[in-house]
Amino acid sequence: MLRLTPILLAIAYGLVMYHFSAWRTRRELDERSTELADPALKGVMDRLAAALELPRIRVNLYEVEPVNGLAAPDGRIFLTRGFYDRYRAGEVTGEELASVVAHELGHVALGHTRRRMIDFSGQNAVRTILASVLGRFLPGLGPWLAGVLTSLVVARISRGDEYEADAYAAALMVKAGFGTGPQKALLSKLEGLTGMAGRGAPAWLMSHPKTPDRIAAIEALEARWDEARG
Structure with a gap:
């Protein structure tokens, strides 16, 4: 039983952190957000x-x-x-913003949002368990290796979620009559908008797939849809 104590404590810690993270996120969003009321965007969102x-x-x-x-x-x-400021400055179109909303709706519909809260709040618990186990075989290196492995697993899950949300958004944008053009156009300019252009990081360390890979996945979807339509 004593051998299981660190693992049980880590699991309990993960549960506590899950509830705390959910509460803190909800409070932060409640305090710092209001409904977006833009007449020019209403028609886009209504579609x-x-x-x-x-x-x-x-x-x-x-x-x-x-x-x-x-x-x-x-x-x-x-x-x-x-x-929103980029939209008002003309750097982003209403249809491109719609593709962002469609993508986030995909995360909700596919259950990513709740699972991510568990994933991220549970990282420390998993890291603690791995560090405890690996530390017995690799003293000194165990905690470091546990951190690297945990980060890699979480990043891979997150990248998978992004591809799934992109596919959902593509289907929704097509159904709404926008097509995938705005979605691909926004992805092409996203690194510039976020200030990430020119910063090279290995794709396997990133929580989001590389932009060309995301666009290629959307185009592969389009090709399958075209083939299905005959």
């Missing part, structure tokens, strides 16, 4: 809602500068102030 047979899609404006979209564990969709 997405109609494609999903929903009366409306509420998009919230999160008052932070980084360019990003996100889906909360409770299913709410957010665009950051930085993203």
Whole structure:
């Protein structure tokens, strides 16, 4: 039983961190966001809602500068102030913003948002367990190796989620009559908008796939759809 104590403690820690992370995320979003009320964007979002047979899609404006979209564990969709400002400056079109919302809706529909909260809040628990086990065989290196392995696993899961959300968004954008053009156009300019252009990092260490790979995956979907239509 004593041998299992570190593992049980790590699991308990992970559960506590999950609930704390969910509470902290909800409070942060509640305090720093309001509904996005832009008449010019309403028609675009209404087309997405109609494609999903929903009366409306509420998009919230999160008052932070980084360019990003996100889906909360409770299913709410957010665009950051930085993203919205790029739209108002003419750097991003309404249809391109719609593709971001469609992507985040994909994370919600596919269950990524809740699972990610568990994944990320549980990282420390998994890292603790691995460090305890590996530390017995590799003293000194165990904790470091546990951290590397945990980060790699989480990054791989996250990249898989992004491909799935991209596929969902592509299908939704086509159904709404936008096509995948805005989605691919936004992906092409996203690194420039986020300030990541020119920063090379191995794809296997990134939480998002490389942009050319994401666009290629969307085009492969289109080819399959065209083939199915005959």
